[in-house]
Amino acid sequence: MADKPERDGEDVQEMRRGLLQGAGLGAALALLGGAITPAQAAEGAPFPNHKRWKIVFVNHVTTNPFFVPTQYGIQDSTALLGMDYQWTGSANADIGEMVNAVNAAVAGKADAIAVPIVDPKAFEKPIQAALDAGIPVFAYNADAPQGSSNPRLAYIGQDLYLSGYQMGERIASLIDSGLVALFIATPGQLNIQPRLDGAAAAIKKSGKKIDVQTIATGATVNEELSKIKSFYLGHQDLKGMFAVDAGSTQGVAEVMKENSLPAKGVHGGGFDLLPRTVQLIHDGFLDFTIDQQPYVQGFYTVVEAFVFLASGGLVGPANINSGLKFVTKGSVDPYLTTSTRYEGKSTKPQIVPRTGAIKG
Template identity: 25%
Template sequence: MMTFKGWILAATALATTALTATLPDAAMAQDGEKLRFVVVSHIGSNDPNMNWLTMAMEEFGKKYPDVEAEYISTNNYSIQEHVRLLEQAIATRPDGIAVPVVSPDAFEGPLRRAIDSGIPVVAFNIADGRPESERIPYVTYVGGDELLTGRKLGEYALSQVEAGVVPAPTRVVCASHDSAHEGLKKRCAGMREVMEAAGAKFDELFIGAEPATARNTLQSYLSANTDTNYIFTVAGWSAPWAWGVANEMGLSPDVDMEGVTVLTVDEGPVSIEGVRQGHVLATNSQGFWLQGYAPLEWLYWNVKHGYAPQQDILTGPIIITKENADKWSDLVRSVFGEEAYNQQNTW
């Protein structure tokens, strides 16, 4: 694998306006055959994390010119649409598929059929969280551990309570935009474990992905649960919504010893700037660049050489705090570019 510094220097900007991104044509392999891998994702061009994935795929294409890799997604996400895209991809008989297992129940049928037909599958970003004997028999999983993400962010918050930076949690709400998303549910579950063990009450709240609806839902919840002093948004782009509602309600949501404390996820500009500006206590990186590169490499090694790793490959979480947020800002600006970074900062 490339070094951390190496992939930063190698990554270049890709357009994210198209919902399907195909890597540039490359030279044919020596045997005259070109493998075709398809990434069927729930992360569309309206999500800054797509930048990480498609840039990593471009770098993969430079190292493996005998592979054509396609990225397929939609901005109007639903599990049904994701399954439809997956089934369409399987019907084209690719040499390998990389896919987040957003819903094991919904994805089990098509993925097992693909695997039974000889198409290797690598899960990325979201694993099948069931016991190994029950889960979809993909080659491996590459991505973060979302239960661990919730735990580590919760543990960091409690360390800051002990340091006198933020107040002790009394009631914590985990605000989610997708009630069926296994990864988001695990983030909430990890946070719940830590916060309930610390004596706090905990609720999960479905807010949806539409800003006005999400804000109204959060306002109603905070009005009805006045002891709430922590909000955990399981998407980075919803953190400004939560902060804005709490601020309008006079709940002092900045990082201090008063009012509400906000936690969020991912290394997107909005999450990093939230930390840098003191609106968000902490966020995390789940290693999105590796999630775009490593699944394709494992598919290649599996097809070409029969390799399969003996365990899942975790790319995160790494906690981003006030102490390291400046470095993360520099990193993401170098990858996304100054203009794109600023556009995605919605504070």
């Protein structure tokens, strides 16, 4: 935040009112849990004047509803810190389009770049070119494989293999034997393939006689639903349907409802908090979904870039795990009774009142 000239008492009050109306500050204060009062935020001026840095977010599915809260997190964080951003990339997971977007950001002299590393090799050269040009690059949502030579500075997102492994353990606790379908939008992409690998490994380790079949569904919600419906019609003896991406999880929930599968002893679950998924958990058609907090994947990435730029690179970036939280019928109600930017269900900036004990 830039330094401001001294003002008299009336002007300070006006400045406070203006800041309180801003989406960025409101969201940031909510995220910080009220640790800073609006007056302190207005008067603290923690940073000297700085260039209005621009961070370019390259994405693999730019119109996917999963990333709506991510974009709100970016908007709020850049507003708070006095930065600009661009949202670009590919609508259908085209790696070439993503690489071109990174290269365009370098040519356009972006101040920072953020990109999900959904391919193990394709991004190494463009990221290195950005770093050579003095542009810091951060991975969000998907990271390079462990031990790879990708030079990104830090990763902000879920531990993908671990989240899949824990889902696999949950599946093995629900099902003793039989066919289990694991649906994945785009096999091989590093934002979801590690989850599938982890789930399969946990099921295998359980020692149960579970026959796992993997089904590719596609990059759009309609395509995913169609593939899931088709698979079920050909395998009506299955015991479970689970997915490792948001669109496929919603599709599983829809098919579970359409065919009354829980009443037939079939279990289902997956990832993320699309509104339809959340509703169908409440209605008893899915056993669980896993929240990976997409809002903070945008918010924290901007913060990391800002601190790196503000410190001249002296403050080194660090990996941030955006977490894993199972949402079930017993814990889903708060997701239905609130409508906020944090889950992508409202454009309205707001402070969400919290009541009751905090559960870890």
